[in-house]
Structure formats: structure tokens, C-alpha cells
Amino acid sequence: MKSEKKIKKKHCKNFFTGFINITNHGYAFVNIEGFKKDIFIPKNKTNRALNGDLVKIRLNRKNSKGIKIEGEVLKIIKRKNKKFIGILKMNFQSHSKYGTVIVYNNSIHVDIFVSIDNEKYHHNDKVLVQIISWPKEIKNPLGKIIKIFGKTGEYKAEIYSLLEEYGIHYEFSKEVENEAKKIFSKRISDTEIRKDLRNINTFTIDPLDAKDFDDALSIRKLNDDTWEIGVHISDVSHYIKEGSLLDKEAYSRATSIYFIGEVIPMLPKTLSNDLCSLQPMEDKLSFSYIFNMDSQGKILKSWFGKTIIRSDRRFTYEEVQKIIDKKKGDFHEEIYTLFLFSKILTKKRLKNGSIYLEKVEVKFNLDKKNNPISLHLEKNNDAHRLIEEFMLLTNQKISEFVSLNFNENPSNKLFIYRVHDKPDFQKIFFLKKIIEPLGYFLNFKNLKTSINCLLKKIKGRPEQNMIENLILRAMSKAKYSTKNIGHYGLSFFYYTHFTSPIRRYSDIIAHRLLHYYLTKNHNNENAYKLKKIEFYEKQSQYCSYKERIAIDLEREFLKYIQVKYIKKFLGKEFYGIITGFTDWSVYIDLLLFQTEGMVRLCDIKEDSYILNSNNYSIIGKKKRKVYHLGDKVKVKLIDVNMEKKQIILDWIDNK
Template identity: 75%
Template sequence: MKSEKKNKKKHNNHHNHFTTGYINFTKNGYAFVKIEKFQKDIFIPKNKTNRALEGDLVRIKFNEKYRNKRGIKMEGEVLKIVKRKTKKFIGILKIKSYSKYGLVVIYNKSIHVDIFIPINDSIKHHHNNKVLVKIISWPKKLKNPLGKIIKIFGKSGEYTTEMFSLLEEYEISYEFSNKIKSEIEKIYSETKKISFFNGNLRKDMRDINTFTIDPINAKDFDDALSIRKLDNNVWEIGIHISDVSHYIKEGSLIDKEAYSRATSIYFTGKVIPMLPEILSNQLFSLQPKKERLSFSYIFNINNRGKILKNWFGKTIIKSNRKFTYEEVQQIIDKKKGDFHEEINDLFFFSKILTRKRLKNGAIYLDRIEVKFNLDNENNPISLDLEKNNDAHKLIEEFMLLANNKISEFVSLNFKEKSSNRIFIYRVHDKPDFQKIFFIKKIIEPLGYFLDSNNLKKSINSLLKKIKGKPEQNMIENLILRAMSKAKYTTKNIGHYGLSFFYYTHFTSPIRRYSDIIAHRLLYYYLLNDDNYLNNNADNKTAVYRLKNMDFYEKQSLHCSHKERLAIDVEREFLKYIQIKYIKNFLGKEFYGIITGFTDWSVYVDILLFQTEGMVKLRDIKEDSYILNSKNYSIIGKKKRKIYQLGDKVKVKLMDINMEKKQIILSWMGNNMKN
């Protein structure tokens, strides 16, 4: 006992240390600074954060406060802010009539304090508006920083307000400069007449039955399929992709802007395009009855699904018809309609391709997608839980095939000719096995199992077993979270989920810059291939100069980063739409599945909406529940009733917090295990 006190005293008197690191705040106002050489973060009390904000680079003084059985606790204080992460924040302006100051309340985790705004005539009528505010100063005598409003987005909760404030928050461009517009007009005016291009310099596919299959509201058609029967047992299939790189020259203003955006953003009811609509929806779009330039993968396949011959190169096509997925599904079901023979032949081959992929170990995750229908004022009025039908799967299989075969072609065909072979790959690493172990512990009480020794087969078996079960969405989400994030790189490790060793993104150059990179690299290799150059070179004098590996790796990292941002902002906006829609059902009761626990709450996925809400443990009236973190369950203190992950329960929609995008539920106490 004495030695413990002596030890504690010794460490209380430890010399101070000084270091620099990034600070992270909790919602309670205290913070931690992560220092790489220490295994534990340095704790910063509330009164010693010295006006630092989330993510700031700070200089701190710290000491080893005491040592106990858990190790050393290090506590410190912020001496100064070396560099602010940002001075600009988005929040909601709150104005009280009797105060000299308004408050901008920040609801995300980017800042732990509100910002004071001096009230003047220009802002006093903007109560509850979402605004962009800049911190001007933070006097020592004030607990809150002082700011200035630099942009007003509109009333909080409105469609355009939420969309444009999100784009601002994620620093996503949504307008094109006048200089870029001038460059676009020049490209468009010079190439309006596609017949200007001599079809002899490309493979001419204009007389072969070709069509596009896309969503009903699609405007940019960047892929088309052609098919013709060569003899009783052999078909020629063409996968044609818009030849965007023919028009977008590397280093041009449009190219720089497309690279900066790297991807289109898809909101419910609105698209923020990577390329201007006059190009993406018109000149580049493979519209019906119009001659269009394309980059194609054409192959011969027999009636057993064996690919006999491959060809890659530039083409000119003329689509006969644009189909929606719904129209193609009807043709598949009824075996009649426009081009029904061609569509059913393609469907036949797509099923063979699917079987081959699954046999090769591909993971088959067939997710339900939530789609909202909006009225004229962009308010959500209904939702559809959409699942991929046969028409979707048909297109998906041929796009996967093209991406696989093009990557394989570049990687293998030019191996001897280019020792420093460069390409952009779409890779997917093995899953996090700690997360797989976590899934096993959760699903075993529900009667499901995973075999780590044959994980892919086991996952596919699990996905089949949960199909149509209430816990399906929860388990699918757990599997998705366990998977590594796919990314772009020049260093190929294969694609774990698809079970392809060679894979790229080539089929969507209108909406993904990574595909433009792949187009340019493939064309470079084709221009250096004697067979292609002698027969089908689009422009024998044009030489695309290959950069070094570092250049393409930097571009790959950039595309991966922008893709993650796009996913995050799309998910955030969808959450807003979901919350706004669900607000119409306050007071109604629904069934849901328990998806998570914390010390103070239960999370429930509402089955009808595929949306997660929260019940506070203290609000469950039937008993006083506590968390059993080892068994992922809660247990009642008196009745000893247990609720586990995956249990089906009834809840009532009690409240909506639009700013925090939270759904507050009331517990109805029904436990109905399947």
C-alpha cells in the first residue's frame, strides 16, 4: 500500500514534457491529443483546452499523472494553437430578441462550442437559417469564439439548403467556370457532326444491333451492348463505352476540373456531374439513332459461355434503342418485345458469367436499395425498397467482364514489351479478420455460423440463409463493415470480393475520372501494339505520353479519396431525405430489428424504412436494463429478460431531430424471436 502511494507520488512529481499533436474533442468538451510514440492518448481537461478546436495542431505540456494497474495516465494542457484545421463552419443561426449576440449552433463533430455572432439588421431576419460562419477572434474572457456570417444557405431542413450546405462542407464544386464553359463550347461546336470522323479509322459497328439499358431517369448513357449471331454456336458481343478521352485532352481546363471532382455525386433528385451536362448528357452520351465514338471490348463466345476471341479498341457505333431496366425485365419475363432475341441471348450469357464468378469464389451481396420519390417541391412522398432484377444483373455482369478483361489484357499482353508496365487497378483487400470474429460472436446466438477457413463460401452460404429474414439487413451491414474498402492503385493485389486477380474501372468515364485514366493507358498500349496500329488506329500520329508510376499512383490515391467523400456526402444527404420522410409518421408503431447497443441506448433498424432509430435505455418502462457488452445484449435487472442483436421488437416513432439526423423511438416491449 505504501509503495503504491510512493509510486503515485513519484509520478505526480514527474517532469513536464512538451510535444505537438492533433487534438480531438469529446461531446462533453474535454479532449485527447494523440502522440505516435505513446500507446495512450494524452488527456486534456475542459479548462485546459485553451480555445483549441477539433482537429487543430496544438502545442501541449503534459506529465505522467499517476500509474495504476491499467498503466500510466498522461494529462496535459494546450499551450498554443500551432495551426487551425479550419476557421469556417456550417451551422444554424439562433437569434434571441433580447440578446446582442446570435449563436451559430454546429451540430456535427467539427466543433464543440457555439459561435457568437453580433446581431445587425442584415442577419436578424435569418433565425433558423443554415449559414457558413468564419471565426474572426476568440477573446480570452469569452467561452465562445466570435464569428462572421459569410454565406446564408436558406431555411434549415429545406432541400436546396441541405444540399448546397453539404457541398460546401465537403468542399465539392458544383459550378463550372466561364473559361471552362468556353472550352466546352469549342469542343462541342467542332464535333457536332460525328460523320466528320472516317469510320475506316475505327472499327465500324454502326450496322450491328446495339442498345443501352439504364435507369428510367438516366440522361448520360456511357455504355451500350451489341450482339450478333455468327453461326449456330458462336455469338459476337460488344461492350461499348463512351470514348470520353478522345475529347478530354490531358491538361486541358475541363480535364483539370474533371480530375478535381473525380466523380459525379448522386443525390436523391439531383446529380452534381463530373463533366458538364452539355457533354455528359449529349456529345458523350450514347444516344439512340446518333453516331457516337466509343472504346470497346468485343469478343466471340460459344453456347457454353467460353470466350473464344478478344478484341480491344476504338469504334464508332449507332445505338438502335435506349431501354430502361423495367422494359428489359418485361422482355426477359415475357420473351417478347423489341430485340427480344438479342436481350434473351445476353441474359443467357450473363447467367453463365454469374455462375462462373460465384464458382470462382466471388461474394454475392445482393443489397436492397432505398429509393425515394419526390414531389415538385423536392419533398419525399414515397419510398421504394429496390432490389436488382435480372435486367440489372445482365448489365452488371457484362460491365464486370469488360473491367476484368481489359485489366487482364494490359497486364498480361504487354508484359514483355514493357518491363515498367503501368495501369490503374481497382483492388479490394482481404477482410479484417477481427471484424469477422466479431460477426461470428453476434450471429451464433441467432443460429448462424461463419467458417474462417473457407470464408467466401461461408459468407455466400450465410447470405442465402438470411435472405428474407428480419435480421438480413443487419447481418449484411455487418459483413459490409468487415470488408476492406475497395480503392484505386497502380499496385495490383486483386479484388477479393469479385475473385478477380485483374480488375479495373473502365465502363463509366462520364462519371468517374479513374475510368478516363484507364482509357488513356489502354490506348497508349494499343498505340504501341503493331497489330492494332496496322489495322485499327484511330489516329496514328497521336501519341499519348506515358508518365511515371508515381504520377498514376498519385492520381489513383486522389480518385480513391474523392470516391470516399462522394459516398459520405451521398449517405449524409440520403439520411436527411429519410428523416424528412419519416417525420410524416410520428406517433405510428413499427417493427424493427435491434442492430446495436451502447451504455445508454438501443439502436433499432425500422424494417419498413430500412432506417435506424434510437431508444434510450432509461426510457424503457418494462424494466431497468443494463448492457452486457460481452454478449451484445441488454438484461433487465428485475425480470432478467434479455434482448439481443437481431431480436425483432415493436417501437413507436416519437421524435425527429432534423439537425442531428436522429430518429427517437419509444420501446413497445414486444420480443418476437424468429
């Protein structure tokens, strides 16, 4: 009896549960708590499991070579996904009523068979498919198409399939739209308690295609050495009350998403593009930071509070840049004075240790059918920097106002901060190793100054984009938190996000908290009531999470536009910079397009190249020529894969 129990107990020890990670080749690994290494699952032992599923496995201790601990999947406890987005491939060889959906994003390692007995389905349609069964005798799961987005590669199909994949709502419910319309029709106001600034010269500066104007600036000279400057931010929190249907929807979205040619707004357009937007020649409610500044850029006194403004003019960045360059045009004195102050603010910030990283942005022009017809690389100009500096200052000063008492001691008041931790040392070390063969160095003892020196040295160099991307990757991700650790990149100890409440929910939280601290001693029944810190920390974490999703979405869509645009240059030769290596390929940043393509190592004809052990270079077996990260090479564009968003290049003999 005892020996029987021992056998059972021993047998039970071989059974475990864990999440499965299936490779593109079909074999898999299962992570099990308590095991130093993941359990290897051979291709024929995955038992219809899909990537990310929670599975029950049995250990078969060692494989035939006696090295790895192998296992086999006995049961799928819980599927991670049952719905997938893929491309429908019709079988034209036969009169079969079945098609295949191919999923390209590594979320599933097998194709899905679907019934296509309906004329609405077309070859190369992008579709949402749901797995309905997977009989043991069939190698592939059976699915049902539940949504058609359109032909793969088409603008709308790519946007809506991406939004579906990331679980983003692109339409507002009727209830939310109706609530927005009610607010718009009532135009709730409290002008009696607001500072009236409608008689002061005020203007907005935004991109040419902007629809939602969050911020406006005002300036007036008080005497020979003092100016009053106002930064006016749309008072979104006045209209959107916490707990309302609109508030819940805004929180759920947490951020607007900006695609090329399309915006998925956080708020309905009735509010984002109209009521809350600081349109010219209209009375608008705002939350303002007003301060006096002397000619040395010193802030003499400050005021925060609710205001009513009237923007006199809507400027684009291009218009303001012309005014700065030529010193003439509408409000040229005010704009040029603000520009001079912005230069002082930049100088102070850099002296304080702020990292000065200005990424070049790829901008596309689309035709009426939303096809990319041209691109240009946009750098920040003086007009951009003018706005940026005053927004940074406002976010910093509001955070300081809440966080510090008059004697500069911490107030310990609850607030939402934009925090940025120190960079990961290993990533900085990796950056150092890569840039040294290119003739650049980093000083770990004075890292920020060293990074700023590096950024100056690489300006205009072919390797600039690659090194800037490596610096960005080495940095920690900025996030929201109630626990303040400061902002490493900006060298601000107190910093928040306050200046974009139309497109960021984090800023609405900051508005509510600032208003609470400004009015908490007033006897007002409708006053905002402070919650526990856990409430705001949860909101902070959620806003950070949604921000990362929005960034990923925008990058993925940009890649689609880049690949679609570059397709017209098939057969052409370009220069690029080597940005990465794997065992079988070289990644190259095409300088003209600022986008990455790939050359297979086996396709390089000048020699047989292998990856060096340091992973930073490749070496030819015969000629022993070495290529490093950052080297400039010539390539030919030979193919484009729209489904995988891949650019395939051929290596021109780089002697």
C-alpha cells in the same frame, strides 16, 4: 550554473505539441508521439482550442487521484478549421443584435456568437460562419456569417451546405464551360481509324431517370453456335485531352455525386448528357470490347478498339425486365440471349469464389418541391444483373489484356487496377460472434463459400439488412492502384474500372492506358505519352480518396431524406431489428424504411437494462431478459431531430 541548466532542461521536457481531440463534454485528449496514452486535458484547461487544432501543451504529470497524466493547453499553434456550417438561432427574448450558430457535426464543441444586424438573416437558417476572434473573457468564439444556404431542412440548403462542408464545387467555371462548348461545336472525330458498327443492332439499358449513358450493348448471331457481342463504352478520353482545363477539372472532381433528385456531374452537362452520352439514333464515338461467344458462354476470340456506333433504342431496366419475363418486345431475341449469357457468367463467377452480395436500395419519390412523398425498396432484377455481368466481364478482360502476354505470363505493363484486399480477420470474427446467437455460422477455412451460404439463408429474413451491412463492414474497401493484388470480393486476379468514364476519372485513366498499348507501335506524333508509375499511383490514390468522400456525401444526404420522410409517421408503431448498443442507447433498423433509429436505455420501461460485457447484448436487472443484436422488437416513433439527422424511438413492451 549547471543546476540552473538542469532545471531549464527539466522544465522544457514538460512542453509538447500535438493535435487535440475535444469531446462533446468539453474535455479533451492530445496525442503526442512517444506516449502510449493520449494526454488528458480537463475542460477548463483547453484554452479556447478547437477539435483538430495543433496545440502546445504543458504536462502536469498526474491528476489529483494520481492516475492519468494531465495537461493544459498553453497555445494554439494552428487552427484546423476557422469556417463551420451550422444553424443560426436568433434570440427572441431580447432586442440583442447577436445570434448563436450551433454546429451539429462534432467538428466544434462550442456555439459561435454572431452579429445579426441584417434583415437577410432568419431563425433556423443554415449558414457558413467564420471565427474572427475569441477573447479570453468570453466562453464562446465570435464569428461572422459569410454564406446563407437557406432554411435548415430544405432540399437545396441541405445539398449546398453538404457540398460546402466537403469542399465540392457544384458549378463549373466559365472557362471550363467554354472549353466544353468548343469541343461540342467542333465534335472532333477520327472516323477513318474507327471500326464502323452503326449497322449492328445496339441499345442502352439504364435507370429511368438517367441522363448520361456510358455503355451500350450489341449482339448478332454468326452461326448456330456463335454470337458476336459488343460492349461499347463512351470514348470520353477522345474529347478530354490530358492536361487541358477540362481534364484538370474532371480530375479535381474525380467522380460524379448522385443525390436523390440531383447529380453533381464530373463533366459539364454539354458533354456528360449530350456529346459523350450514347443517345439513341445518334452517331457516337466509343471504345469497344467485341468478342465471340459460344452457347456454353466460352469466349472464342476478342477485340478491343475505337469504334463508331449508333444506338437503336434506349431501354430502362423496367422495360428490359418485362421483355425478359414475357419474351416479347423490341429486340426481345437479342435481349433474351444476352440474359441467358449473363446467367452463365454469374454461375461461372460464383463457382470461381465471387461473393454474391446484392443490397436492397432505398428509393424515394420526390414532389415538385423535392420533398419525399413515398419510398420503395429496390432489388436488383434480371435486367440489372444482365448489365452488371457484361460490365464486370469487360473490366476483367481489359485488365487481363494489358496485364498478360499471349502465353498468359505477366506483361508487367503499367496499368490502373481496381483492387480489393482480404477482409479484416477481427471484423470477420466480430461478425461470427454476432450471427451465432441468431443461428448462423461462418467457416473461416472456406470463407467466401460460407459468406455466400449465409447470404442465401438470410434472404427475406428480418435480420437480412443488418447482417449484410455487417458483412460489408467486415470487407476491406476497394480502391485504385497501380500495384495489383487482385479483387477479393469478385475473385478476379485482374480487374479495372473502364465502363463508366462519364462519371469516374479512374476509367478515363484506364482508357488512355489501353489506347496507348493498342497504338504504341504506330508512328503518330499526337500519340499519348506514358508517364512514370508514380504519376498514375498518385492519381489512383486521389480517385480512391474522392470516391470515399462521394460515398459519405451520398449517405449523409440519404439520411436527411429518410429523416424528413419518416417525420410524417410520428406516433406510429413499427417493427425493427436491433443493430447496435452503446452504454446508454439501442440502435434499431426500422424494417419498413431501412433506416436506423435510437432508443435510450433509460427510457425502456419494461425493466432497467444494462450493456453486457461482450457489447453484443443488453440484459434486464430484474427479469434478466436478454436482447441480442438481430432481435426483432416493436417501437414507436416519438421524435425526429432534423439538425442531427436522428430518429428517436420509444420501446414498446416486448414481452
